Amino acid sequence: MIRHTITNSIQEALKALDIVAEEVALEYPADVSHGDFSSNVAMVLAQKEKQNPRELAGKIQEEIEKNLPLEIERIEVAGPGFINFYLSQDFFTKQLEEILKKGDTWGRNELLKGQKIMVEYTQPNPFKPFHIGHLMSNTIGEAVSRIIEFSGADTKRANYQGDIGLHVAKALWAIGKESFDARSVNDLGAAYAYGHEKYETDEKAKLEIIELNKHVALGDSGLKDTYDIGLATSLNHFEEIYETLGTKFDYSFFESEGLTIGLPMVERGLKAGIFEESEGALVFHGEKYGLHTRVFKTQYGTTTYETRDLGLPILKQNEFNFDTSITVTAVEQETYFDVIFKVFSLLEPNFKGKLVHIPHGMMQLPEGKMSSRKGNVVTGESLIEEMKIGALKKMESFEVEHKDAVAEEVAVAAIKYSVLKQSSGKNISFNPEEALSFEGDSGPYIQYAHARILSILEKANTEGVTEKANALDVVTNVDTLLHRFPDVVARAVAEYEPHYITTYITELSSAFSTWYAHTKILDGTPEASVKLARAHAVAVTLKNGLWLLGIKAPERM
């Protein structure tokens, strides 16, 4: 990578000057007129070397110029002591050829080669609705999975679902009392809501539900048929949503499985003094580790999510001997995972450093703008549906094959992009109208830019214009952005932050649109071939970038 070439040059220069530097930072200047790369080493080292930063920068520049790599056109010292690097036309030409040659693999790296990583995300609960929080977890988890996969890791996607627990008991209890149909997703949601409400307000109902919960865990609730039907209904429903979202899980774990492993672990922990009895319950006092107390067995003798979650890493490892296991959930569970990981590390010290939690913000909808058809939760599918209707409306005047499928891809793009355009720990205020505006900073804008390029390529094909990457005419802003892609991916994977990709492809689309609006590509001149190659390289980069975000790139829209 070019970054390493330049860093090496600087290090060689420093060595020649007899200066020791721990780290050489290289950044992209905010202003393109400041070159393609910029380094602040001179300013960082000035004080230690007791030299004026600009003078020191000048000396470094001189040294580098003695052995200037081919990729670099020139170097300059600017401002308070920055060393700016301008890449050569030769570099950009080779880059263009490389992108077209690599195609789908352009941007890949091997930072995680040889690593086995499992990513767990989405985690909806059967018998409960799939809500927008699950949509967020899925969007971020899928993007993270693809980014680490693109970085060479052996990647497995996992889902973890609550097939037992109080929520199941609430729904089953309600189905037993009222006429809810376990074959209907809507009814299941309503049944859960009803059971939940009674649990909170009706003491007698609460005790019945707790009693039922004990039996659900043992699989002898007496409602086995209803349970099986309800579970199947939920899981099938979730599968349809994953299909729409573009996720294919390698593993699906269930809480009932976690329980089998977690329960003996709790007993072992009790003997080891990790857990204590308190008010009839079995608890872990996290205070001595700066955490808080959590219950691993209730006073009613039922288990909690904590118990089952304790077994999960073991369950995962039995299937896939991972180096790292990533769990993506909402930020509200952050301190919860601190406790669970602490308890787990006490019981299983050899998992040290292998468990990672990525918390994401919550999705907030503008008040009154989204209908909440099922009580007070907005379901994932209703949000997708609403966006799809908007997309279809937008596409009314277009003649596109498979319009319905494309509209769905556009709808999903609009949602995912909104989630992935900001750093993942922050809450997101999702504005459906803005995401649907399809202008500027949106998923559909990028899909559009991509589709437009494909259409140009097709036209070139029918006109018999061929691509030529080896004779770059001029260096444009598009070219200077293109080479950054692998670097952007590397940064995204280092921080598990997909939004770097989002920001980058938006910048690239925008630069392309600007260039495109001022240049005719198929202009009948010999340069048309080069311009065509540049456009193609942008399409390749956008497509790979969108793929990393889990967003489809329709050929026509």
Next chain:
RNA sequence: GCGCCUAUGGUGAAAUGGAUAUCACAACGGUCUUCGGAACCGUUAUUCUGGGUUCGAAUCCUGGUAGGCGCACCA
């Protein structure tokens, strides 16, 4: 109350301790007899507050203010 996180134009966001804080939406004004107008160009407007560290702070430290989340039998 305790702990964690956040605060950037009217709105939503970006910025690896670096140069004149970037982008989009909205508003206003323009462009072009479309290689697909879901386009392009321009104008207005921003780092919550007090102190500190640094050659240099939106970024680090510290006091405040405002908001989010968590803190015992839910997940």
